[in-house]
Amino acid sequence: MSFSNLTRRGLIKTSAAAGAGLALPTYLSAASHAGYTNAPQGDTVTLGFNVPQSGPYADEGADELRAFELAVEHLNGGGDGGMMQTFSSKALNGTGILGKKVEYVTGDTQTKSDAARASAKSMIEKDGAVMISGGSSSGVAVAVQALCQEAGVIFMAGLTHANDTTGKDKRANGFRHFFNSYMSGAALAPILANEYGKDRKAYHLTADYNWGYTTEEAVRSSTEAFGWETVNAVKTPLTQTDFSAYIAPVLQSGADVLVLNHYGGNMVNSLTNAVQFGLRDKMVNGKKFEIVVPLYSELMARGAGANIKGILGSQNWDWKLEDQLGSRYSGTNAFVQSFGTKYGFPPSQAAHTCYVQTMLYADAVTRAGSFNPCAVVEALEGFEFDGMGNGPTLYRADDHQCFKDVVVVKGKENPENEYDLVEIVEVTPADQVTYAPDHEQFAGGSLGSCNAGA
């Protein structure tokens, strides 16, 4: 494997004086760059991929990193080009970005906002990264997004689902391809009403932090609109590992649906506990007791094992979309093909969103003809595209949120292997999950204006 040395700012290579080493010191201030932070110089551009590599989400981070590496390979003309073949915008041609070879640096967010910012700052300050992407939680996404806004680089969010990222904490330099709590609720509610009936009593267990709050609110309001009643909503500590004390009273409440607004390890444990309590074998109010998990990933499904069977939830994307629902979701197979060939298993939704974000960034730069963040923001705002696996998609200018179809999934009864754990139930079309930019669940923030930095 060949790989040229990582460079910082690349500017040294071009500096004629550098070789001699005897030249007088050159004083440079950051402002003397091309008018924006970390303007790429020389023939390379550096992107920063900031993913959890330690802590509970390390496996998800590893999958994100695989997708990033694949995207860089494709951008530089390697491999089969992946989604570049299906992407509606044809600006990219496999010669890097604007002719500059794409290089990247990686860091560990540890799923802690402090560590994530430290890592992102080192990418910006030390490695000269002009775009930061990745992450596996909303806390990290919001923290790094705010940092990128201050520093004047673009943030392409990875997996972040809380409304806040493009709601009260939105920033002009930040963009989210992933869907959000509201969309999960809006996509799930009609299908829940359809599958389980409109006369249902729901009991929510909610992770006691921002993402939990927004998800509970979204699912509650959407399901109540279909006639469901919410009998109770209990908040559970993030650090909880055994949820028995929260699950034991569920049946006493007279509820017949349990909604687990949990993510990651919380969800794996609470679902496992709920199934242990035999909730799914019970009949309450004359109906079969059901469990719903508004957001779950392939990795969570794997962690939950057989417990996930038949559980409804929502996803941003699934690798079987194009095979099962046709060419509307073109790009899916192209991506799965190149990812699967390289790594031997199908990609997760986290990998997909990270790959797409990288491509979208590269495309926006190419269309804008500049790495200047403000130019990139302009190119991405209101951008409509297709062929990236989600069907026609809009990057809305008002809040930098992508609007696209949402996949409603169900844990598969008889999985053939450990990557085939969910089946697609239905796809809720984009217009049903679209909301006004000033929707109350997203109130309280403003994008501000783009910051190009120094």
Add this chain to the structure above:
Amino acid sequence: MNILEIKNVNKRFGGLQALGNVNLNVAEKTVHAIIGPNGAGKSTLLNVLVGKLIPDTGSVMFDGQSVLGRKPYEINQMGISRVFQTPEIFDDLSVQENMLIPCFAKRDGAFAMNGYSSVGSQRDVMDKAEEMLVEMKLADKRHMHAAAMSRGDKRRLEIAMCLAQDPRLLLLDEPTAGMARADTNNTIDLLKQIKEERDITIAIIEHDMHVVFSLAERITVLAQGTPLVEDTPDNIKGHPKVREAYLGETQVAA
């Protein structure tokens, strides 16, 4: 004039009467020994004096003030210093620092937020500590780690630390326990010297009759938590009750 007056002190631990109606006076500027067999209540009495234990009844007056209910450091600040059975010094500090701490306690009281000027710049305390080190023949060990000293030197240092506070009453709890003969004799000489050179009252609890009879001016014999006799050493030696109740055992101990 009595510097210490103990009246009707009782202390029970569960079913055990540790101290029964103890009445005891220590006259100023004397050496007063308290002897008695194991379990006679000597240590309990000592702990009452320094504030570690509170008696069930009775009063303990030091120089006209009650010590009962006061914390050990408050009682120390009143003028009572205690030497322990096994030397209690600051093992992790140098000999000089060991000496400085009581000097600071004497000057600044129980607590002072003296966190900016260096120790060395506070000449008055430095000089006082140096004086004590010289007086107690520890000056050449000034920079030694206290833990590294011999048992006898540790004892000497502990006594020096107590004296640095200019206490009015020095309490010694079996100061020669576990010592070799030579160290014991050195300690006796040291205490004799202190008695001669300083205006100080000494109360000593001791097992070793050799030590007691070399030092004490008055002796109280404690048995089963109650004072049996109080008299001069010569009279105690010949007292039949004491011989009967006690001296048989002391010969073993001595």
Add this chain to the structure above:
Amino acid sequence: MDAILLQILNGLDKGSAYALIALGLTLIFGTLGVVNFAHGALFMIGAFCAVTFSKLLTLSHTIIDDTRKDFLGNPMKVDVPYIHEFVGQTTGDAIIDWAVPLSILFAVPVMIAIGFIMERGLIKHFYKRPHADQILVTFGLAIVLQEVIKFFYGANPIPTPAPAVFAGSFDFGAMLGFDPNTIIYPYWRLVYFGFAAVIIGAVFAFLQFTTFGMVVRAGMADRETVGLLGINIDKRFTIMFGIAAAVAGLAGVMYAPINSPNYHMGMDFLVLSFVVVVVGGMGSLPGAVLAGFLLGILESFASMSAILELIPGINQIIIYLVAIIILLTRPRGLMGRKGVMEE
């Protein structure tokens, strides 16, 4: 009423887990005077013994099935466990189903061996070192152990189900005359409760009724004296460390079906188990058990929605709040002895 009964039941179950984890920790404190920050890692390794054992049972060879295609359109690779070939599919599946209880047989020797190696190779050299050094070195060891597990098993939780017969839950409510479904409790958790009770009882009996246990208890009370009696206490301490490791490991094995094991589950339990041990009183075995049950029950009550409406967030802090109150009212925890770990 039924809600309260349910939470008591739940608290007992939770408490038995806490007590079991804390037991080994306090045993090491009491006997060896070592603050073992790697105890959580031992618990985690125990759980991964169950994972490893079921992986061993499902050790497979791969055959290529041309009739089916995988997601890339290539012929499907199908894994066939060797055990199916050895004992037939039905028996093989039954053995795989019982992997978790069976892995106890695998975990005990493994954990004892790990305990011996840890004590002889590392902990032994730290008996006379300050507690701070013990904490640092065992914490370092805990990190190393969990990173090794992460290297082999990844960071994602690994589902390790209990045997199918223990699926579902038992309806106490119906038995006690309440409405059905009001007081239900999973069979496996009841098994865990019973298992914990047996292990705790066994450890107590071992210490109470065997000569070995008597010497160890004497060593806990006064190490120097026992040493002076000419008894080789070191060897016994090594064995005690092995036992403590095995207890932690067994707690982990049986816990695997309750929460899918992941590499950092030890750290999640570490702080909690320290709180339990300290609230119980350092080095006190009955104290640890008592504190385990007390904290388990209080935690269960604090998570009731009626209480949460009254005091929002109480479920977040209850354990720590109780620990503070107990330590302020009882200086050495519930049953601690004077002078242990107070310097």
Add this chain to the structure above:
Amino acid sequence: MFGLSKRDAGLLFVVALLCLFAPFILNPFPEGSAMAQFNGGYPDLMQRLVIFGIFAIGFNILFGLTGYLSFGHAAFLGVGSYAAIWMMKLLTMNVIPAIMVSVLVAGLFSLLVGWISLRRSGIYFSILTLAFAQMSYALAYSVLTPITGGETGLQPKHTDPRILDGALPAGQSPRANLFGLDMKASTQLQLGDWVFTFNAGYYIAAAIMLVAFYLSIRIFRSPLGMMLRAVKSNQQRMNYTGLNSKPYTLAAFVISGMYAGLAGGLLVAMDTQVGAERMFWTASGEVVLMTILGGAGTLIGPILGAGFIKYMENIVSKINDNVLHGWFSFMPDGIENFMVTIIHPFVGKGWHLTLGLLFMLVVIFLPGGLVEGGQRIGNLFKRKKADPKSPDGTTTTPAE
């Protein structure tokens, strides 16, 4: 000099030089070279090194001197951070009020926690402090979300009142500054293949660290410092020497809490955001590790320990396989891949493993921490027989 002994003044001078020239010292490798990965001379890391240095210096005043092992100091850092960010949201982006208030608030909070926790000693004290910190973390992450921002933390926004600052010009985000000097302002010096970055925020943080270090030397050498070591050595003797050990330990606790608050305030001043994870028990554990790793009770140890851990965290975690291939690309392919396979588990996502191994190695072989390692190397060069019992020997000097 400055009321310090020659030796202490020398130490302070060395630390000052290290701080002044950190941009050079931490960037020893030329740009673009394979080893440039190990360069740590960028503003964020340099700031973190000195800020966590302050945190560890303060912690050492409590732990190193009195031996009281607090497992909850991250709470004071966190509380200081929240106080600072609120000053920036409400009052001004100038860092002075933010830092002052953070020290003050952390001091008050540590007074409360210390007053309660110091009723117990040993591990009971440790667990009490841990309990307070964990409660702070849990509440900040959940029910206190309106004040703390919970999971997403707090950052300055356009819409904050900031009554002392004028309205921001359109398109500008609020920036932490010192009377207009932007904390992010940097100047670069290019010398041949080397590039050195001089950052305003770093030098301000470093100056504050030097003041904090100077004050800690004064405390170490003062009667207070001696009393605190006496607390650690023998509380019984202390009480029987007429000294009340409680206010002494409480003073040490509050001072170290204020240092933690200062570090928290500075973190916000350099990087305007706070998240609740800052108060999690692992963060409290980290400062314990820094102090012990560097050498508890020594003056310079905590700074070394803090630097070591933060450097590992930020540099080793960023080494990925690509970088490894870059390093070994001069080798034949087979050996190159072999080397990458060998090193791979210890870098990048495996940086925790390296850290854990180093903890163990240091504690096993260097009981006095990195400072002892330095002394041993020093002794090797001096070829001097050090008497371990003498106060100048390596094992006994309490405050080197």
